[in-house]
Amino acid sequence: MALSGLPARRATGVTPGSDPRHHEGLSLAPNEHLTGDPGPLTEALAHLRATPQPLTAQHPDHTFVTAPLAVRQCGADAGLFHDGAAQLRRRYADLGLTDLLPLDRVHVAVHSARTGAFGGFHHPDQGYRHLQMRAVVTMYGDLTADGPPSPALAALDLLRAYAHDCLHYGSARTYQMRDGAVIRTQYGVNFRRVGGRTYSAPDLTGTTGTRNLGVVMEGACDREARVITRHVAAQHRISADSGIDAYALRDVTGQHTTIEAPPGLSTEQAAYLTSMAKYEAGVDARYVAFLADIGGAEQEDLHSLILASMISGDLVPLCTWLDRRHGPGSFAALFMSPLYLGNTEMVLAS
Numbered sequence: 001m002a003l004s005g006l007p008a009r010r011a012t013g014v015t016p017g018s019d020p021r022h023h024e025g026l027s028l029a030p031n032e033h034l035t036g037d038p039g040p041l042t043e044a045l046a047h048l049r050a051t052p053q054p055l056t057a058q059h060p061d062h063t064f065v066t067a068p069l070a071v072r073q074c075g076a077d078a079g080l081f082h083d084g085a086a087q088l089r090r091r092y093a094d095l096g097l098t099d100l101l102p103l104d105r106v107h108v109a110v111h112s113a114r115t116g117a118f119g120g121f122h123h124p125d126q127g128y129r130h131l132q133m134r135a136v137v138t139m140y141g142d143l144t145a146d147g148p149p150s151p152a153l154a155a156l157d158l159l160r161a162y163a164h165d166c167l168h169y170g171s172a173r174t175y176q177m178r179d180g181a182v183i184r185t186q187y188g189v190n191f192r193r194v195g196g197r198t199y200s201a202p203d204l205t206g207t208t209g210t211r212n213l214g215v216v217m218e219g220a221c222d223r224e225a226r227v228i229t230r231h232v233a234a235q236h237r238i239s240a241d242s243g244i245d246a247y248a249l250r251d252v253t254g255q256h257t258t259i260e261a262p263p264g265l266s267t268e269q270a271a272y273l274t275s276m277a278k279y280e281a282g283v284d285a286r287y288v289a290f291l292a293d294i295g296g297a298e299q300e301d302l303h304s305l306i307l308a309s310m311i312s313g314d315l316v317p318l319c320t321w322l323d324r325r326h327g328p329g330s331f332a333a334l335f336m337s338p339l340y341l342g343n344t345e346m347v348l349a350s
Contacts, residue, residue, distance in 0.1 A: 026042050026045055026046040026049070027046075027049055027133060028045075028133075029099075029130075029133055029169050029170065029173070030097070030098075030099040030169075030170055031170060031171060031172040031173065031311060031312070031313060032172075032173045032174075032175065033172075033173070033174045033175070034174075034175050034176070035174055035175070035176045035185070036176045036177060037177070040177050040180075041175060041176065041177045041182065044177065044182050045131070045175070045182060048131050048132050048182070049131075049132055049133045049134070052064070052105075052107050052132070052134050052136070054132070055107070055129060055132055055134060055136045056107055056109075056136060058125055058136075059109060059125070059126075059136075059138075061112045061113045061114035061117065062109035062111070062112045062113075062114075062117070062138065062143065063109065063110060063111040063112070063113075064107045064108060064109050064110070064136075065107070065108055065110055066103060066104045066105075066106065066107060066108070067103040067104070067106035067107075067108055067158070067162065068103050068104070069108075069110075070108035070110050070139060070158065071155065071158060073110055073139070073147050073148060073151075073154075074148060074151040074152070074154050074155040074158075075147075075151050076151075077151040077152040077154070077155045078155060079155075079236075080152060080155040080156055080159065080232055080233075080236055080238070081155045081156075081158055081159045081162075083232050083235070083236075084156075084159040084162075084163065084228050084229060084231075084232040085100075085159070085162065087228050087231060087232065088100075088162075088163045088166065088225075088228050091224075091228065092166065092167070092170070095304065095307050095308045095311055096308050096311045096312055097166070097167070097170040097311045099170065100166045100169070100170070101128075101135060101162070101165055101166045101169040101170075103162075105133060105134045105135065106134070106135045106137065106162060106165070107134060107135065107136050107137070108137050108138065108139055108158065109123075109136075109137070109138040109139060109143060110139045110143070110148075111143055111144070112143035112144055113144075114143075114144075115144065116144070116266050116267060116268045117142075117143040117144055117268060118141065118142060118143060118266065118268040118269050118271075118272050119138030119139045119140055119141060119143045120138060120139075120140035120141065120157050120248065120272060121137070121140070121157055121160055121161050121251070121252070121276075122251075122272050122275040122276045122279060123137075123138040123272070123275075124275070126138060127161075127165065127168075128164075128165040128168040128169060130168065130169075130173060130184070130187075131182060133169070135161070135162075135165040135169075137158070137161045137165075139154050139157075139158070140153050140154045140156075140157035140158070140248060141153070141154055150240070150245050150248075152236075152238050153238075153240060153245055153248050153249060153252070156229050156232065156233055156238065156249070156252045156253075157248065157252050159225075159228070159229050159232060159252075160222075160225045160226060160228075160229045160252040161225075163224065163225035163228050163229065164221045164222055164224075164225035167220075167221040167224060167225070167307065167310070167311075168221060170311050171187060171188040171217070171310045171311055171313075172186060172187070172188055172310065172311065172312060172313025173186060173187050173188075174186040174313075176194065178194050186313060187217070188213075188217045188309070188310035188311075188313070189213055189216075189217065189306070189309050189310055189313075189315055189318065190213040190214060190217065191340075193340070193342075197337075197339055197340050197342060198337065198340065199213065199335065199336055199337065199340050200212050200213035200214065200335045200336070200337060200340075201337035201338075201339070203215065203286070207286075208285070208286065208289050209286055209289035209290045209293050210286040210287065210289070210290045211290075211334055211335055212335075213335050215282070215283055215286055215287065215290075216287060216290060216306065217306070217310055218283050218287075219283050219284055219286060219287020219288075219290070220287065220303060220306045220307050220310065221307075222254075222283060222284055222287075223254065223284070223287060223288075223303060224303075224307060226252060226253055226254035226284075227254065229252045229253055229254075230252075230253035230254055230255070233249065233252070233253050242262070243262055243264075244262065244265060244269050244272070244273065247259060247273060247276065248276075251276055251280070254284070256280055256284075259273060259276060259277040259280065261273050261274075291303055294322075294326070294334070298325075301321075302321065305317060305318050305321055306318065315331065318331065319331045322334070
C-alpha cells in the first residue's frame, strides 16, 4: 500500500519526537505529541493551558462554572448526564480512548446578564479549544432564568457536548514551534504542513456529501455523541412535543427531519435554530452521506474505524480497509488536495 504525503512515523503508529507529558507546569491530552525542541513548545503550551480566563472572557455577559457544578443545576435530571458519561467511557475505551476530558476543564455558562441570552450546543463561539485543552460551552435554554427551564434537555445537551468534546480531546495531535507560534501539524487523520497547506481540500459548493477530513472527523465525533445521547434519552423516556425544545431533543439525539422556526421565538432562539440547521446540513448530513457512499452496508464499521484512527493517529488500518474496498491508494484519492504536496514529493510505503 502506498500513501502519499503523510509522515511515516505517525502512519505506522510510532510516536514522533519528545513527549514531556510529565514536564512541570504542562498538561498534555492522552494522544498529543511534541516535535522539535520541546523547551519553547512546552513553555508556550503551559502558558496557554494555565487558565480558562482568556476563553471565558470572550463571553463577558456569561457566568461560567465547571461541568460538575453545571450538571448539578439540572437537579433530578443530572442522572441523564452521569448515565451517558458511564456509557461513553465504555464505548470510547473500545475505540482506544481511556482518558476522558477532565470535567474541571469543561467550563459551562449557566447564567447571562444579556437580555434574551439563549444557550446550548449551537451557541456561537464555543466548543473544545485544543491549544488551551479546555472546552467552553453554554447550558441549553434561557440563560437569564434561575436554573435551566428544561433541565432534562439541558442535561442531554451537556452530555452531547461532552461526548463530542472528549473525542476531540482524545484525538491524536502533533505540535511544533514555528516563528514563535505553536503549529498543529496533525489532528486525527488530517495533516497540515508547517507552511499551512492542509492535506484535505474544502468541499465544492453544492455537494451533499464530503471529502473534507475536517468535516469527516467533526461528523464522526457528533454522530457518536448523538448515538450515546439518543440511548440515554430513550432509556429515560425523555420527550418534548413542541416549540424549540422539540427541535433541541431531535438535535441532541440525531433525529432531525426538517428544521423550521416555530412562531413566537425570540431573536436569540431563532438564531439558535438557524445555527442548528446550518450545522446539520454542513456537518451531520454530509457525514451521513459520506458513510453511505464509501461504507455502504459496512458504514458502521467504517465509522468506528475512523474514530479509532483519529484517536491513535495510525492511518494504516483505515487505509487498508479503504484499499480493500475501493482499490489501492484510496485514502489519497478520496481526500488529498492537489495543493498539499506542492513541489515536494513524499511517499509513504507501509
